Amino acid sequence: MMATTSLLTRLPAGSEALNAALPSNGTRLAFLFATLGVIALFEAAFPLFDRAWGHRLRHMGRNLAITAIFLGLNLLLSPISPLATRISNEAQFGPSYWLRLAPAGQLAVGIIGLDLFAYFAHVTLHKFAWLWRFHRVHHSDNAVDVTTAFREHPGETLWRIGWHVAGVFIFGTPMWVLVVYLTLSAFNAQLEHANIRLPVGLDRWLRLLFVTPNMHKVHHSRHQPETDTNYANLLSIWDRLGRTYNRGPRFAELHYGLDGFDDQDKQSVGGLLKMPFMTSWGRQDTTTGDARQRPTASAMPSALTE
Numbered sequence: 001m002m003a004t005t006s007l008l009t010r011l012p013a014g015s016e017a018l019n020a021a022l023p024s025n026g027t028r029l030a031f032l033f034a035t036l037g038v039i040a041l042f043e044a045a046f047p048l049f050d051r052a053w054g055h056r057l058r059h060m061g062r063n064l065a066i067t068a069i070f071l072g073l074n075l076l077l078s079p080i081s082p083l084a085t086r087i088s089n090e091a092q093f094g095p096s097y098w099l100r101l102a103p104a105g106q107l108a109v110g111i112i113g114l115d116l117f118a119y120f121a122h123v124t125l126h127k128f129a130w131l132w133r134f135h136r137v138h139h140s141d142n143a144v145d146v147t148t149a150f151r152e153h154p155g156e157t158l159w160r161i162g163w164h165v166a167g168v169f170i171f172g173t174p175m176w177v178l179v180v181y182l183t184l185s186a187f188n189a190q191l192e193h194a195n196i197r198l199p200v201g202l203d204r205w206l207r208l209l210f211v212t213p214n215m216h217k218v219h220h221s222r223h224q225p226e227t228d229t230n231y232a233n234l235l236s237i238w239d240r241l242g243r244t245y246n247r248g249p250r251f252a253e254l255h256y257g258l259d260g261f262d263d264q265d266k267q268s269v270g271g272l273l274k275m276p277f278m279t280s281w282g283r284q285d286t287t288t289g290d291a292r293q294r295p296t297a298s299a300m301p302s303a304l305t306e
């Protein structure tokens, strides 16, 4: 971390102190587990959907095993983002350098830019058949809760990191902005998947700016036209601009998961890891007999969108 910090001395005033004060990976991991624990307590006290404890524990075990792989891969690749930061710094590339932005400006540009690239990464995971195969691991969870947040195949993680690193470079993101964004993003990922719902009034205000738990639940609907909406990560504006915004959900009609992926063997840790490579898995297309490759948004009813 110190080596990275010393390379950032050409940033506008204020950045050096912020870079020097960055928390360690261990501290960030501890924060992530602490928020997971607190959100799990809220889920137990105010569950959106009631589930038997036996089912919840088995579900949690599988998802946390995938989460451990996710965290391990992220830790392994964690030097790449600082490298992108270093390269953009040495090239004086990106809005933070061109405009000599103060820390508040760096933060705004960094969050907006990285979140836009996260939106692109997510949309492509749905629109390309070979990427959807990896993203099915996340969407095949039929009991979405806080442990779903990082239920992500390593192949999807690599794709997302690629977009993320590109964003870090293109927007000239300082290291401290990167850490703030990743912390906010991880926290909101846990919150939006949590088995809770916000009161309608609070949700209506929050979703003007942020992706809320209510808003993201639609994205996990088993109903395909709903799956292809509300892709945004932290800021809801991307779905509004990209015309993928959905006001829902109708909680009483909401069913999570993917048809053809509910069997125990597919939902085991081994099944989830090999899911992208199993061409025969999934709902059978009635016209061709082929397994469905990916959802399409063509049938999206206008009543679901603004």
Ligand SMILES: [Zn+2]
Pocket: 122, 125, 126, 135, 139, 219
């Ligand atoms: Zn998705």
